Structure formats: C-alpha cells, structure tokens
Amino acid sequence: MRLDPVVGFFVLGLLAGLLRSDLKLSSGLSDTLIIYLLIAIGLKGGFELANTPVQDLVLPIIVAVLMSAGTPLIAFPILRRLGRLARPDAASIAAHYGSVSVVTFAVGTSYLTRQGVEYEGYMSVFLVFLEFPALIIGVLLAKGLNRNTDWRLLAHEVLAGKAIVLLIGALAIGWLWGRDGAEALALFYDDLFKGFLSLFLLGMGLVTAARISDLRKAGVFLVLFGIALPVLSAVGGVLIGWSLGLSLGGATLLAVLYASASYIAAPAAMRIAIPEANPALSIGVSLGVTFPFNVLVGVPLYHAMARWLFGVMP
C-alpha cells in the first residue's frame, strides 16, 4: 500500500461521519491535537535551521512567498468569470486557496518519510511564511485598500493566531536548542507524531463528512475548481521548488503547500474581514473537496510530478 496508514484514519472518520456514527472528537481534543501538530512541525524546522546557514534561506523564502501570491490572483478571476461568484465569495475562496494547510503538509512529510524520500527539514519555515500573505490579498481583492476594513483587527487575527504563534515559537525553540538540546522532546514530538496525526485525521474525516452537504450549495463548478486549482498550483510548486534548487522531496512539499487550502486560519480570518462571504462555500470546497483530494490523490500525484521533472531536468 503506497498510501500512508494515517490516511486510512481519515477514510475511517469519513465513513463514520457518513454512517452517522456517534463517534465524535471533542473540540478540546481537536484543539490539543492541532497544537501538538503545529509545535512538532515547528520544532522539526527549528532543529534543521540550527544546521543550516539562515542567510541561504532568505532568497528561497522571498521567491516562494511572492510566487504564492499567484494562487489567489489566478483563483479570483476564475471564480468571478467562470464561476460567476459574488466578489466577496470569490475573494474569500481565493484567500483560502492561497493560504496553506498544516495537516496536508504533515501528511506530505509522512508520505515522503514512508517512501524513503529525503526533504529539507526547514520546509516548515516556508509553511510559516505562506500562511498569511494570501489572507491579506483576499481582503484586498474583496474590498480594495481604502474601504472601512479594520486592518488592525485583521492583522491581529492573522499574525497572533495560534498557527503563527506556535509555528514561529517552536521554530525558535528548535533553532535555539538544536537537536542535541531538544533530544528529550524528540521522543514526544517526533516518534509519536504519526500517532497524533492519525487521531487528528480521524477528526478531519468526521468534519469533512459533515461538510459534504455544503457541496450541494457549492455546485459542480466549485467541486471541479477544488480539484483543478490545487493540481495547477502544484505544477507551479514543483517548478519553483526545482528552480530554487530544492531536493526532490523539498519540491514535492512546496507543491503540497501550494496545492493545499487553509481551513483553520483562513475561515476564522475571512469571517471577520469579509463577513459578506458565505463560509459554507469556502469551507465546503476547501474541506469537502480539496483536503480529501490532496490527502488521497494529490500528495502521491505531486510526488510523481516532481519525480518526472527531476528525471528529465536533472
């Protein structure tokens, strides 16, 4: 079986939700698991940073972040013209797709580890810097610069959100202490990672099953969009990863990041910044279509794309 066993737990949660099982993850447990995953991912990046000259990362990060603006800027006109969506809805969905999903990234790393593919441990630094720019672009697409947006509240929501605080905090801790100093933590955050990820994915399966009814409101266009845009973004991710000189695994993970759509940070930020947008549409398509697609099909597909590119353009 090429797929990672943690994906099996996602499918199990999905089936349990569709069968209306009484299985339920309390929001306290889900919150705990996401905190664990964010810290584990941040720490791993920090440990790796301790062995990497930081100045080598500045250019790749700037390029990767600038290029990530492409996703919402491509998504927005598609949603407006082809999807005939209202401006706030199109902008909100564009922001969801421009931002990234931590758990999709985690599934990607888990998949690569299982395949025995090496990747740059500092990829989680990219995760930090790819999370929030798209949210700001989304608000600009919806409202322009000078309308009455509460930028302070939005900046606080985005930059002080738990994802950024924990990722940057854990990165710093990992970087300061290095792998030697954090050996005590490795047992908990490294060895147990897949176990906690499987629990979280079980919960994600349940949440996804609950969101499938939203897809009826979303319609055929958004379902197709939720599959086509990630694949398109992943092509860009593989190409950019390759041109930045990342390894095969690193380019695959950059593709996974570009292809993923946010369903934690973006919905919370968009609810406040673009209240006119219907959250059922954006969460429905990012969680109901794109997340399962990426986890089940996308990750292996993006890996195959990277393998092909690195094969013909060594």
Place this chain on the structure above:
Amino acid sequence: MNPTPVGPIKLVVLICEEALEQLVGPDIIAAGAKGYTVCDARGRGNRGVRDASWLLSSNVRIEVLCSEAAAWRIVDVVETKYSANYGLVAYVHDVAGPRADKF
C-alpha cells in the same frame, strides 16, 4: 426579617456565531453596559446545525445586564452592524436583582 431589596434590570441575550464575540464585546461596552457573560451554545437555526463540535460551527450566548437605555442601544447597534452577515439573534428580558443600580 427584611428581604434583600431588588430593582428592575434589563437582560439582553445575544446568540451568535463565535467569531462575533470579539467584535460585539467592544460594542456592548460602548453602548453603556458595564460587562457581559459569555458561554458556548449549541442548537439549530436557519443556518443549519451548530453542534459546537469544531471549526466555526460553534455559537456563543452573550448575556448583558444593563440599564434600559443601554439595552436598546445594544440591540440597535448589533442589529444594524451584524445581522445582515452573521448568524445572530437578540432579545431583551425584564429581570429583577439586588444592587440593580450597579448595572
């Protein structure tokens, strides 16, 4: 034995999606209330089941004890600012309690 004296107070109840809590809080205080109480809420409305399980499907119930003038200001500001785009219901009770003048 004399019973504790009680006076009339207005109780404003807002049931709304969790995202609104941080927006409504300052409006409640600006309208003249001294404070408010928030708890998680579950239920069903015209925006579907709000089962408080996870990810934006939770609601909160905000209770405000305040003067009559503040109560109508709160209802007014919340209805005009948020009811179009957010899941929200608001209603006002007449209640009685000790130290009514502190609200």
